Amino acid sequence: MWHILKQIARTGIKTEPAPSPATEGVIGNRLQERILRTLGRALAIRHVDAGSCNACELEIHALANPYYNIEGLGIRFVASPRHADMLLVTGPVSRHMIVALQRTFAAMPDPKLVVAVGTCACTGGMFGESYATIGAVSNVIPVDVQIEGCPPTPTQLLQGILVAVSPPAALRPRGDKASAWTRHSRESGDPF
């Protein structure tokens, strides 16, 4: 026990301030404040791998490490879609995962958000559409925000999650600064 405490003390606090969102100047507040204000200190996320190569999963895992400390921001990954506000989907959607993805989405209570994580989830990426994949997540369920990247870095993931939970008016891009995310207008009503 003494060694554990000593190591904790020696390591110190590694958590960094949350990054500014991709469009600097548009949202001046720090990510943490924005999320806390919008969500009242709680965002529950459910992740579904719909056919990814596992690289996006590694970076989503990294959000939980002490540097990004996503739980410290009030964001939690949950085990059941019934507890989730947001669905993070990775991968080009393989045809074998379509039913599981649809059922996971249907099991989430309204209102719900869907974030497509990684280039494959946004466009189908290198795998495209074929006999085995149906490509972008938006071909299966409505997507609110897309986070590009192969894989997106943890910082880009945090930025994209913020974009999804912010009111649209706050996010109109200013200037030509490239951003990793794109927001979609969501059709009303669920397909299920």
Place this chain on the structure above:
Amino acid sequence: MNLSALGISPATVPAAMQARRYAVDPMQLLAACRVAWEQGGQLVALWASDDSDRGRGLTLHVVLRDADGLTLLEHPCPDAHTQYPDLAAIFPAAARMQRAAYDLAGLQAAAEDHRPWIRHASSPDDRFPLRRDFATSTQWPSGPEDYRFVKVEGDGVHEIAVGPVHAGIIEPGHFRLQVVGEKVLRLEERLGYTHKGIEKRFENMPIAEGCALAGRVSGDSTVTYAWAYAQAAEALTTTDVPPRATWLRALLLERERIASHLGDLGALGNDGGFAFGLAQFSRLREEVLRRNAGAFGHRLLMDRVVPGGVSCDVGDDDAMAMRAQCAYLTREIGVLRDIYDEHAGLQDRFRLCGIVTPALARTLGMTGMAARASGVAQDLRCDYPVAPYDKLAVRLITHNEGDVAARVAVRFDEVLESLRLVAVILDAMPAGDIAVPLRDAQAYRVAIGYVEGWRGPVLVALESGPGNRIRRCHPHDPSWQNWPVIEHAVIGNIVPDFPLINKSFNLSYSGHDL
């Protein structure tokens, strides 16, 4: 492997290590596999290809491995309806590879189990994606999965179904557990959920471009796959890679191993109820990834290995920072290892959990890092050291207990060895070019790449078509060999230990499902 008694003569396969190929008929195929088994050989990979456009029907390819190197057996099947001999009686790992070969190319083994493996219920059973006349845009409606699991019957036996969507942030797969109370009687896996048609996607791609796709077969092993692909592409085109590029590749591969083992050591601590371990090791892993981003421009090192060399060099400042990081990590890991070793609660979860005895590992053809925890003394970096490993004298690490604790111990030993190697590589790396253009490939040649990643050996078999394009590419993940082993490892354990045992193997779904 000595197959002279079978009256067949070999041809050489272009590869970074010794590799021979034999054309075999059904009797010779069986005999060769038996000889290989008796001589201590192992099944590495099995796949089928369609050569009907060249008037040859289908071909079965089987790769075996022994101390002499690789042996590629090619069994032509002019008639797609003939069955080839079931190799699973000799190499149990062949069973699922044979089922996948049927699902994808329509070539069937004379085996009892004809359940689909990669193909799910919605796919028609008379269309085969890897046939030459199959258009990649072919589509059929999706439907729910219906698979005949083997059931255990008896008083108090019940079934637990898990997946494909799991409770954590992991890849999709289905597990069917038959249990009595807490005790697992049987586990059956159902994979194929992440099947993305990678092998079909490779068809007709320019050989130089296939490397990026190979690097995304399993994103946690991107350097391993890219290097194995590059080895095959370079052997196929007789391209000589500059010496500095091979050293940089080894540097990238060892850093991939370090990052992955650190992540696993943290996750295993967490699965054992020790969140401190996850916090500490995920911190160290993040520091490695940040250094990767700083030195090479990508956290997970994707697209750094390219055919002909590497796409990034290492400057003096980055080299110095990496050396300092190696020393720092070695110290930190030493402290954490002592904490793990002395933590009674953690050791109670780790020890005697999910045991795979050395005898079982040998019978099932287990491979890679997990196999080294069951006494299988195999590591490509030691067995067939290609440059620069011929100069690095990698320490082969084995443990014999075969439990979760042994798989943790192998990771601790290997990560420390990789940290030593990184420091040695940085000191000994020669100067010079880091890449050359890939030369032209002759059509219809086959070459093999074979690289020891953190999970185990990854094989890439590459066949060229006309115009420097890929005719057929088969990437093979060590998870094919080790997934069936988990089904044995969990027998008699309690249900809550299944996630821990599964994590201690940390196998790939995407690399397996392709």
